[in-house]
Amino acid sequence: MxxxxxxxxxxxAAVGAAVVLVASFLDWAGASAGGGSVGVPxxxxxxxxxxSLSYDAWEAPGSVLxxxxxxxxxxxxLPALLAVTDASEEFSFVSAATLILGVVGVLLVAAFLTVDxxxxxxxxxxxxxxxxxxxxxxxxxxxxxxxxxxxxxx
Amino acid sequence: MxxxxxxxxxxxAAIAxIALFIISFLPWFSIGGGITVGGISAVGSVNRSMxxxxxxxxxxxxxxxxxxxxxxALALLGGGADAPLAPVAITLLxxxxxxxxxxxLFDHGSGVSIKIGLILxxxxxxAITVGGWLQMQEDVRGERY
Numbered sequence: 348m349x350x351x352x353x354x355x356x357x358x359x360a361a362v363g364a365a366v367v368l369v370a371s372f373l374d375w376a377g378a379s380a381g382g383g384s385v386g387v388p389x390x391x392x393x394x395x396x397x398x399s400l401s402y403d404a405w406e407a408p409g410s411v412l413x414x415x416x417x418x419x420x421x422x423x424x425l426p427a428l429l430a431v432t433d434a435s436e437e438f439s440f441v442s443a444a445t446l447i448l449g450v451v452g453v454l455l456v457a458a459f460l461t462v463d464x465x466x467x468x469x470x471x472x473x474x475x476x477x478x479x480x481x482x483x484x485x486x487x488x489x490x491x492x493x494x495x496x497x498x499x500x501x
Numbered sequence: 502m503x504x505x506x507x508x509x510x511x512x513x514a515a516i517a518x519i520a521l522f523i524i525s526f527l528p529w530f531s532i533g534g535g536i537t538v539g540g541i542s543a544v545g546s547v548n549r550s551m552x553x554x555x556x557x558x559x560x561x562x563x564x565x566x567x568x569x570x571x572x573x574a575l576a577l578l579g580g581g582a583d584a585p586l587a588p589v590a591i592t593l594l595x596x597x598x599x600x601x602x603x604x605x606l607f608d609h610g611s612g613v614s615i616k617i618g619l620i621l622x623x624x625x626x627x628a629i630t631v632g633g634w635l636q637m638q639e640d641v642r643g644e645r646y
Contacts, residue, residue: 408610408611409530409554409555409556409605409608409609409610409613410556410557411556411557411558411561411601411604411605412557414600414601414604415561415597415601418597418600440589440593443586443589443590444589444593447586447589447590447593447594448593448597451561451564451594454560454561454564455557455560455561456557458557458560459557462560463555463556463557463559463560464555465555465556466555
Protein backbone atom coordinates (compact mmCIF):
# COMPACT_ATOMS: atom_id res chain seq x y z
CA MET A 348 0.00 0.00 0.00
CA UNK A 349 1.75 3.08 -1.23
CA UNK A 350 -0.52 5.51 0.56
CA UNK A 351 0.35 4.01 3.93
CA UNK A 352 3.99 5.05 3.68
CA UNK A 353 3.33 8.54 2.45
CA UNK A 354 2.20 11.41 4.62
CA UNK A 355 -0.70 13.62 3.56
CA UNK A 356 1.71 16.42 2.67
CA UNK A 357 3.86 14.14 0.53
CA UNK A 358 0.76 12.97 -1.37
CA UNK A 359 -0.35 16.58 -1.96
CA ALA A 360 3.17 17.51 -3.14
CA ALA A 361 3.30 14.51 -5.47
CA VAL A 362 -0.09 15.44 -6.97
CA GLY A 363 1.13 19.03 -7.49
CA ALA A 364 4.32 17.75 -9.14
CA ALA A 365 2.32 15.49 -11.45
CA VAL A 366 0.09 18.43 -12.41
CA VAL A 367 3.13 20.60 -13.17
CA LEU A 368 4.78 17.87 -15.26
CA VAL A 369 1.59 17.26 -17.25
CA ALA A 370 1.07 21.02 -17.66
CA SER A 371 4.59 21.38 -19.09
CA PHE A 372 3.37 19.52 -22.20
CA LEU A 373 0.33 21.78 -22.66
CA ASP A 374 0.53 25.06 -24.57
CA TRP A 375 2.13 27.85 -22.51
CA ALA A 376 2.16 30.59 -25.15
CA GLY A 377 0.96 31.02 -28.68
CA ALA A 378 -0.51 33.21 -31.34
CA SER A 379 -2.95 32.87 -34.16
CA ALA A 380 -3.46 35.08 -37.18
CA GLY A 381 -5.46 35.19 -40.36
CA GLY A 382 -8.60 33.25 -41.04
CA GLY A 383 -11.69 34.57 -42.75
CA SER A 384 -11.94 36.13 -46.17
CA VAL A 385 -10.67 39.15 -48.03
CA GLY A 386 -12.76 41.01 -50.61
CA VAL A 387 -11.27 41.48 -54.05
CA PRO A 388 -12.34 43.80 -56.92
CA UNK A 389 -15.38 42.44 -58.70
CA UNK A 390 -17.24 41.47 -55.56
CA UNK A 391 -15.53 38.13 -55.07
CA UNK A 392 -13.79 37.10 -51.87
CA UNK A 393 -10.69 35.02 -51.22
CA UNK A 394 -10.43 32.77 -48.19
CA UNK A 395 -7.35 33.41 -46.07
CA UNK A 396 -6.11 30.39 -44.13
CA UNK A 397 -5.52 30.86 -40.43
CA UNK A 398 -2.04 30.37 -39.06
CA SER A 399 -1.45 29.44 -35.44
CA LEU A 400 1.72 28.93 -33.45
CA SER A 401 1.98 27.61 -29.94
CA TYR A 402 4.60 26.00 -27.78
CA ASP A 403 4.79 24.15 -24.49
CA ALA A 404 7.31 24.63 -21.67
CA TRP A 405 9.84 22.40 -23.43
CA GLU A 406 9.66 24.23 -26.76
CA ALA A 407 9.90 27.78 -25.38
CA PRO A 408 13.04 29.25 -26.96
CA GLY A 409 15.84 29.90 -24.48
CA SER A 410 13.66 29.36 -21.41
CA VAL A 411 14.93 27.52 -18.34
CA LEU A 412 11.47 26.58 -17.08
CA UNK A 413 11.62 23.11 -18.62
CA UNK A 414 14.71 22.06 -16.65
CA UNK A 415 13.37 23.67 -13.47
CA UNK A 416 10.03 21.83 -13.79
CA UNK A 417 11.89 18.54 -14.27
CA UNK A 418 14.11 19.06 -11.20
CA UNK A 419 11.26 20.29 -8.96
CA UNK A 420 8.96 17.51 -10.16
CA UNK A 421 11.51 14.78 -9.45
CA UNK A 422 12.26 16.16 -5.97
CA UNK A 423 8.55 16.41 -5.06
CA UNK A 424 7.84 12.93 -6.45
CA LEU A 425 10.86 11.36 -4.70
CA PRO A 426 8.99 10.12 -1.59
CA ALA A 427 6.27 8.60 -3.77
CA LEU A 428 8.85 7.00 -6.08
CA LEU A 429 10.67 5.51 -3.08
CA ALA A 430 7.37 4.15 -1.74
CA VAL A 431 6.49 2.59 -5.11
CA THR A 432 9.90 0.93 -5.40
CA ASP A 433 9.69 -0.14 -1.74
CA ALA A 434 13.10 1.41 -1.10
CA SER A 435 14.25 1.93 2.46
CA GLU A 436 16.24 5.14 1.80
CA GLU A 437 14.98 8.36 3.35
CA PHE A 438 16.13 11.87 2.51
CA SER A 439 15.80 14.22 5.45
CA PHE A 440 15.50 17.48 3.49
CA VAL A 441 13.03 16.41 0.78
CA SER A 442 10.02 18.15 2.36
CA ALA A 443 11.93 21.40 2.84
CA ALA A 444 13.32 21.13 -0.70
CA THR A 445 9.79 20.56 -2.06
CA LEU A 446 8.52 23.65 -0.24
CA ILE A 447 11.42 25.81 -1.45
CA LEU A 448 11.24 24.59 -5.06
CA GLY A 449 7.44 24.96 -5.05
CA VAL A 450 7.52 28.57 -3.81
CA VAL A 451 10.28 29.53 -6.24
CA GLY A 452 8.37 27.73 -9.02
CA VAL A 453 5.32 29.88 -8.29
CA LEU A 454 7.51 33.00 -8.56
CA LEU A 455 9.12 31.81 -11.81
CA VAL A 456 5.83 31.00 -13.57
CA ALA A 457 4.36 34.29 -12.29
CA ALA A 458 7.39 36.06 -13.79
CA PHE A 459 6.92 34.12 -17.03
CA LEU A 460 3.29 35.26 -17.19
CA THR A 461 4.12 38.90 -16.45
CA VAL A 462 7.51 40.59 -16.73
CA ASP A 463 9.40 37.83 -18.58
CA UNK A 464 6.76 36.75 -21.08
CA UNK A 465 8.69 35.91 -24.28
CA UNK A 466 7.92 37.38 -27.66
CA UNK A 467 5.59 40.11 -28.77
CA UNK A 468 2.07 39.44 -29.96
CA UNK A 469 1.92 36.10 -28.21
CA UNK A 470 -0.90 35.12 -25.88
CA UNK A 471 -0.71 33.31 -22.56
CA UNK A 472 -2.14 29.80 -22.82
CA UNK A 473 -3.76 27.46 -20.33
CA UNK A 474 -0.62 25.36 -19.68
CA UNK A 475 1.11 28.21 -17.86
CA UNK A 476 -1.86 28.72 -15.54
CA UNK A 477 -2.16 24.98 -14.83
CA UNK A 478 1.59 24.91 -14.13
CA UNK A 479 1.20 27.83 -11.71
CA UNK A 480 -1.60 26.00 -9.89
CA UNK A 481 0.53 22.84 -9.75
CA UNK A 482 3.46 24.69 -8.16
CA UNK A 483 1.09 26.22 -5.57
CA UNK A 484 -0.19 22.74 -4.67
CA UNK A 485 3.40 21.44 -4.54
CA UNK A 486 4.43 24.22 -2.14
CA UNK A 487 1.41 23.58 0.10
CA UNK A 488 2.23 19.86 0.12
CA UNK A 489 5.86 20.53 1.03
CA UNK A 490 4.81 22.84 3.87
CA UNK A 491 2.29 20.29 5.15
CA UNK A 492 4.91 17.51 4.95
CA UNK A 493 7.35 19.60 7.00
CA UNK A 494 4.68 20.21 9.64
CA UNK A 495 3.93 16.49 9.77
CA UNK A 496 7.61 15.65 10.18
CA UNK A 497 7.85 18.05 13.12
CA UNK A 498 4.70 16.64 14.68
CA UNK A 499 5.85 13.06 14.02
CA UNK A 500 2.61 12.15 12.33
CA UNK A 501 4.18 9.99 9.61
CA MET B 502 35.46 44.42 12.21
CA UNK B 503 32.31 42.36 12.04
CA UNK B 504 33.52 39.99 9.31
CA UNK B 505 34.85 37.56 11.91
CA UNK B 506 31.22 36.87 12.86
CA UNK B 507 30.76 35.21 9.49
CA UNK B 508 31.54 31.60 8.88
CA UNK B 509 33.73 30.63 5.94
CA UNK B 510 30.68 29.34 4.05
CA UNK B 511 28.69 32.53 4.65
CA UNK B 512 31.63 34.62 3.46
CA UNK B 513 32.11 32.60 0.26
CA ALA B 514 28.37 32.64 -0.51
CA ALA B 515 28.09 36.40 0.13
CA ILE B 516 31.14 37.33 -1.97
CA ALA B 517 29.96 35.07 -4.81
CA UNK B 518 26.45 36.57 -4.60
CA ILE B 519 27.84 40.13 -4.90
CA ALA B 520 29.99 38.96 -7.83
CA LEU B 521 26.95 37.37 -9.50
CA PHE B 522 24.96 40.59 -9.08
CA ILE B 523 27.73 42.62 -10.76
CA ILE B 524 28.16 39.97 -13.48
CA SER B 525 24.41 40.06 -14.18
CA PHE B 526 24.89 43.47 -15.85
CA LEU B 527 27.56 42.17 -18.25
CA PRO B 528 26.52 40.82 -21.67
CA TRP B 529 25.12 37.29 -21.28
CA PHE B 530 23.71 36.79 -24.76
CA SER B 531 24.18 38.25 -28.21
CA ILE B 532 21.20 38.31 -30.54
CA GLY B 533 22.25 38.49 -34.16
CA GLY B 534 20.45 38.89 -37.45
CA GLY B 535 20.92 39.85 -41.07
CA ILE B 536 18.98 41.58 -43.81
CA THR B 537 19.49 41.81 -47.56
CA VAL B 538 18.03 44.72 -49.53
CA GLY B 539 18.74 45.16 -53.20
CA GLY B 540 21.71 42.83 -53.09
CA ILE B 541 23.28 44.62 -50.15
CA SER B 542 23.56 42.54 -46.98
CA ALA B 543 23.80 43.92 -43.49
CA VAL B 544 24.51 41.84 -40.41
CA GLY B 545 24.26 43.08 -36.85
CA SER B 546 24.00 41.89 -33.30
CA VAL B 547 22.93 43.32 -29.98
CA ASN B 548 24.14 42.28 -26.54
CA ARG B 549 21.70 41.48 -23.75
CA SER B 550 22.47 41.31 -20.04
CA MET B 551 20.79 38.80 -17.74
CA UNK B 552 18.07 41.34 -17.00
CA UNK B 553 17.35 42.26 -20.61
CA UNK B 554 16.92 38.72 -21.94
CA UNK B 555 13.29 37.55 -21.80
CA UNK B 556 13.79 34.59 -19.52
CA UNK B 557 12.71 33.84 -15.91
CA UNK B 558 16.38 33.12 -15.14
CA UNK B 559 16.84 36.74 -13.97
CA UNK B 560 14.13 36.43 -11.30
CA UNK B 561 15.52 33.06 -10.24
CA UNK B 562 19.10 34.31 -9.85
CA UNK B 563 17.87 37.42 -8.00
CA UNK B 564 16.23 35.08 -5.44
CA UNK B 565 19.50 33.12 -5.16
CA UNK B 566 21.53 36.33 -4.67
CA UNK B 567 19.21 37.67 -1.94
CA UNK B 568 19.10 34.29 -0.21
CA UNK B 569 22.91 33.97 -0.25
CA UNK B 570 23.36 37.48 1.15
CA UNK B 571 20.74 37.14 3.89
CA UNK B 572 22.75 35.09 6.47
CA UNK B 573 25.81 37.33 6.07
CA ALA B 574 23.69 40.50 6.30
CA LEU B 575 21.93 39.24 9.43
CA ALA B 576 25.24 38.29 11.04
CA LEU B 577 26.86 41.64 10.22
CA LEU B 578 23.83 43.56 11.49
CA GLY B 579 24.01 41.66 14.73
CA GLY B 580 20.75 39.84 14.19
CA GLY B 581 20.47 36.64 16.12
CA ALA B 582 17.76 35.17 13.92
CA ASP B 583 18.10 31.43 13.66
CA ALA B 584 17.43 30.17 10.16
CA PRO B 585 18.30 26.48 10.09
CA LEU B 586 16.92 26.01 6.58
CA ALA B 587 18.96 28.84 5.03
CA PRO B 588 22.07 26.77 4.15
CA VAL B 589 19.85 24.03 2.65
CA ALA B 590 17.89 26.58 0.62
CA ILE B 591 21.07 28.31 -0.60
CA THR B 592 22.72 25.02 -1.60
CA LEU B 593 19.58 23.70 -3.28
CA LEU B 594 18.62 26.85 -5.20
CA UNK B 595 22.18 27.81 -6.17
CA UNK B 596 22.84 24.23 -7.27
CA UNK B 597 19.72 24.24 -9.44
CA UNK B 598 20.70 27.74 -10.66
CA UNK B 599 24.11 26.44 -11.72
CA UNK B 600 22.34 23.66 -13.61
CA UNK B 601 19.99 26.17 -15.29
CA UNK B 602 22.88 28.43 -16.39
CA UNK B 603 24.84 25.40 -17.62
CA UNK B 604 21.76 24.34 -19.61
CA UNK B 605 21.70 27.79 -21.24
CA LEU B 606 25.12 27.05 -22.75
CA PHE B 607 23.43 24.53 -25.01
CA ASP B 608 19.82 25.77 -25.23
CA HIS B 609 19.80 29.49 -25.87
CA GLY B 610 17.59 29.72 -28.94
CA SER B 611 18.46 30.13 -32.60
CA GLY B 612 20.28 33.29 -33.60
CA VAL B 613 21.50 33.78 -30.05
CA SER B 614 25.09 33.29 -28.95
CA ILE B 615 26.50 33.25 -25.45
CA LYS B 616 28.80 35.94 -24.05
CA ILE B 617 31.28 36.19 -21.20
CA GLY B 618 28.61 37.07 -18.58
CA LEU B 619 27.03 33.64 -18.85
CA ILE B 620 30.34 31.87 -18.21
CA LEU B 621 31.22 34.12 -15.26
CA UNK B 622 27.66 33.77 -13.93
CA UNK B 623 28.01 29.99 -14.05
CA UNK B 624 31.21 30.18 -11.99
CA UNK B 625 29.72 32.63 -9.46
CA UNK B 626 26.56 30.56 -9.00
CA UNK B 627 28.72 27.45 -8.53
CA ALA B 628 30.68 29.34 -5.86
CA ILE B 629 27.43 30.21 -4.04
CA THR B 630 26.57 26.50 -4.07
CA VAL B 631 29.94 25.68 -2.51
CA GLY B 632 29.41 28.42 0.11
CA GLY B 633 25.97 27.02 0.98
CA TRP B 634 27.38 23.51 1.21
CA LEU B 635 30.15 24.70 3.55
CA GLN B 636 27.51 26.44 5.71
CA MET B 637 25.66 23.13 6.01
CA GLN B 638 28.87 21.39 7.08
CA GLU B 639 29.72 24.18 9.54
CA ASP B 640 26.23 24.02 11.05
CA VAL B 641 26.73 20.31 11.70
CA ARG B 642 30.13 20.93 13.34
CA GLY B 643 29.03 24.18 15.03
CA GLU B 644 31.92 26.16 13.57
CA ARG B 645 32.11 29.95 13.44
CA TYR B 646 35.27 31.88 12.59
